[in-house]
Amino acid sequence: MATETARPPVAEGPDAQHLTRDDRVELLRYMLLMRGIEERAMNLYRQGKVPGSFYDGYGQEAVSAGACFAMAPEDRLCILHRDLAAHLIRGVTPTRILAQYMGREGGITRGRDGNVHFGDKEVGCVGMVSMLPDMMLVATGMAMAFKAQGQQRCALTWFGDGSTSRGDWHEAMNWAGVQRLPVIFILENNQYAYSTPLSQQFAVNPVERAAAYGFPGFAVDGNDAEAMFEAVRQARERALAGDGPTMIEAVTMRMHGHAAHDDMKYVPKEQVEEWRQKDPIERQERRLVELGVDVDALRAEVKAAIDAATEEALQSPMPDPATATEGVFCTDPEPDILGDGVPRWSGFLKGA
Amino acid sequence: MATETARPPVAEGPDAQHLTRDDRVELLRYMLLMRGIEERAMNLYRQGKVPGSFYDGYGQEAVSAGACFAMAPEDRLCILHRDLAAHLIRGVTPTRILAQYMGREGGITRGRDGNVHFGDKEVGCVGMVSMLPDMMLVATGMAMAFKAQGQQRCALTWFGDGSTSRGDWHEAMNWAGVQRLPVIFILENNQYAYSTPLSQQFAVNPVERAAAYGFPGFAVDGNDAEAMFEAVRQARERALAGDGPTMIEAVTMRMHGHAAHDDMKYVPKEQVEEWRQKDPIERQERRLVELGVDVDALRAEVKAAIDAATEEALQSPMPDPATATEGVFCTDPEPDILGDGVPRWSGFLKGA
């Protein structure tokens, strides 16, 4: 088992074979967008414009950006609370995300649900529920349907280290393993579950458990978007080849508190400092600077997009209270199912 | 991990060090009692005297007899549906068991619950619920209390191969592992979960998973009562020494249908035939005959006990319908907690 718990078999460094220069810029773009939107949202939260609480994925941008970039339009995803880049890559606009945070009519859930609890069905995503890690089973079910219908598609979901303690995690792992389903599970190991450190969650790292369910588990540097991409790209190939699920541990760190109110006193300062050196965005920037990319221009572009999106989101009205009880049930006998995402990776464009 | 999934480190053959001749006879006695009571109950069922359905553990007698024999009076157990010998060893009389099956006032649950869903609190047992494997968590909680209070005691429960697919199994395994609790988990691998063969339940044998929770898992011949005893004796020593949980896979076979109504057409005849050769009672008898024990006399003794118990159980009245709604809530502010079992293994008598 231990032999499979390793980095996936990739050459060190950026994977020139699969990622073009443009792809690598896109990866940075979505990470910058994620960070920028979340920073903006935090400001809006402080101004009282974001109701409820606010969760972000600061420092974990590579986990969702790298993984989602490797997923095809026809694949399906359940995106977690620290994975904003995945929504962006699938095709959700920053405006709708900011409107979502502010509970506006223009948000993905039209004010019905809050902050990170959303998914855009138009682009193939099921919004997470709060109960962690329930979406593991939903992703498994999507993969089950793909396999039952003989389709060449796969499903992917993320889950946190803490959530691996819950029963649904196991039911999904076992189900996916015994049925050899085309599903990719990404363990977002950010060292904490709220205030609880890994040592109080499990005695053995969950990635070591993958083999106990009959499929491989790999640990990947979660702060390296390109490594994440490559690991997921390979996992997807395995899934499509009929070789079943893969679990990928993205080793990272939750750099902010659990939510806006949490000062994370329980995290040793040195731990945060150590991880600050490994910032995933700076890392990708360094690579691109070496390639001669004008990173400052990209940053400016992203900032401008977020500024415009903020303006637009603020224009979106609050939902009409008269509609509050509408939509509990679906009334269309043939409702839409999940739609396709936007192809981002050049590999999908070539194929098309 | 694989290195730990092995037989526990025991010399082959009966363990003369720990089991006296009398102990070995007792093991046989309880297996015979279990089989005899269940056969009797099946007759009573066919006569319409046992309401509902009926489940038995034919062919699996060694699993509960061997394991329970190694548990001290102050230990605590959650006993499963194919583990009747454990109830007997703890001190429940055959009369009460037969009355239980027949829904009589004299049964352990006084007709409130049926067939195998019982446990006698007086002798340290919590009756199983139908939802499998819920009792894993209850046993884990008992162990948690022992550890929190610094007590030298341990908890044990059994669970079926099929039930390992459910979330509670994982929550218990993980909890026990991360807290290093004095609990023993016995996987009763009888090849089927109702009609479902192992291959549709999991890709990797659950005993292989123990290491993924940070504790050892051993496979034991579940049709050898003495091997079961020895494995549990060692697991208990580890638990009491503070070395945490142990999982023991009892490899056995469900020789009857899932319940009385099931003709198990789905089980290949050869599989049943093969296992018939490994009958746990015949095996223990052969050993004792070699030691010069009069096994026929023992059989006669057991049969007489069951005859008498049947008579007595049939005398027990049906419960009074006027009491049907009583006892939903406990009204005693300081109710009894679980009591001690009867010391059966000579090792406990010596110690006392």
Place this chain on the structure above:
Amino acid sequence: MATMTYLQAISDGLRQEMRADQRVMVMGEDIGVFGGAFKVTDGFIAEFGPDRVMDTPLAESGIVGTAIGAAVVGLRPVCEMQFSDFIACGFDQLVNVAGKMHYRQGLAVPITVRLPSGGGFSGGPFHSQNPEAWFMQSPGIKVVAPSTAEDAKGLMISAIRDPNPVCYMEHKHLYRRIKGEVPDGIYETPFTARVAREGTELTIVTYGAMVHTALEATEDLDGASVEVLDLRSLVPLDTEAILASVRKTSKVLIVDEANRTCAAGAEVAAVIAEHAFEDLDGPVTRIATPDVPIPFSPPLEQAVLPSVDRVKEAARELLAY
């Protein structure tokens, strides 16, 4: 038309809809090769193959959760709980994932959860429950409960075709006891109440197995004219039909096999007390199982389940009120 048992009618509805719609699949423990604990899917795996008749691991949360996943990508899964009691193990996926999905994000979850429920045959505390009220209390889940063979088939088809999560309560004690004429082919039974017997002096509002108890109890009740309303659907609840009947008879008895507190019967009583106050000529009377786990032993079980005699007695009292 053919005469079928309630159980056969369920099977027939399922089978016909699977033939009509490739998206429909069934999944659950022991439903494939074995044909299900009650044999509802007997022979299905031979006809439809293991991809559409799926033997699952023993994992109720897994069954409901994966069904949701399959539904949102286009299938129409019908999940079987081996006994309705086990839905407690899949509760979270049903109420939190399936029930809230459409409201939150406009994504439909067309799954049907078959819940073999009810007591009467010494199933004991874990094989006799009527858990429908848990789901009535959980927004976004429809709940239906057929009492006849005809409705068992029709409601099965409607449930599968409904684009929402539907709990299909099938009463085990009706499986082989109740027979009836069942139309051939495909038809949908609406999620509305049905007048099982017309009457003018007293309304009995009930559903599931208790419809038969109510009919039997009032078949010949001193010549009184008793209306029996079979709700068939609990969510949506046909309050119009309930109120119309009460307005006509002015007296109402509610018979519910579930544990009394906060059960479907409580909701019906509350609706009547609020909206038919002016029409009532007697107290809104409830018969239900007291708040006790269903005991195993026959005399105890018979003592707690609503009986023909208790219904008779309560009906007589109300008629005389």
Place this chain on the structure above:
Amino acid sequence: MATMTYLQAISDGLRQEMRADQRVMVMGEDIGVFGGAFKVTDGFIAEFGPDRVMDTPLAESGIVGTAIGAAVVGLRPVCEMQFSDFIACGFDQLVNVAGKMHYRQGLAVPITVRLPSGGGFSGGPFHSQNPEAWFMQSPGIKVVAPSTAEDAKGLMISAIRDPNPVCYMEHKHLYRRIKGEVPDGIYETPFTARVAREGTELTIVTYGAMVHTALEATEDLDGASVEVLDLRSLVPLDTEAILASVRKTSKVLIVDEANRTCAAGAEVAAVIAEHAFEDLDGPVTRIATPDVPIPFSPPLEQAVLPSVDRVKEAARELLAY
């Protein structure tokens, strides 16, 4: 006597009982070092140590299930759900293992499950529920719901001392908003209703946060004399107190924050409709949250939760009836 918030009173009750009884332990996610998501157990781990103040893995079934195990060998565990909504994940252990244990085998399960519940602050569909009726529908589980600081402490102590599983509904929206005088030391609040305000013309039956909504709405309602009955305990339900009040006033309004169908309010209405029929001078009126997941956005949330204005309006209508 000291003035405390509702939240401080919960902590005080817990702390005092932990000092008084070595068997009492608290367990839950992030309740130790962090002191709990709402800081109810702030400082506890320093005083009582990690064996009695246990940070658990993220596993609600595990929390309830291990608490049951600890209880039957002699401890008195108090489990915290981080939000009451998460009890859906520990549902089976609570209703099937804990709730049925004493009836089945005479073994007591003295656990208290703390359920921070209720909406009003944009918690959204998964952090705003009032799930008490699920447990009222499940035999063997007591359910209490304090509305004042004094009762929050007293009911906490009574819940821990009760030898049965008790769901302790603590309304998050009262945590810091409600303050009051709280007696020092240890005292037990009985599981009975409390008259929050005496009155003669109309009874409002309610509990939890809605007690304050009801009091505010009828503080000065055109000079009408409105009685507000705070149930405090839902199981057992103090039907005597309810009926006594209704007999006095002849009119009743039930205010319940939970989703309407099959909620506590439905049960109260059903009890009144059956047992106070002769005493009623108007329909049994219910105000509750419609059957909808609690929306996140403030205007939507405010539109569904029972408001002071809605209570006023319904009360006026009933008074004029």
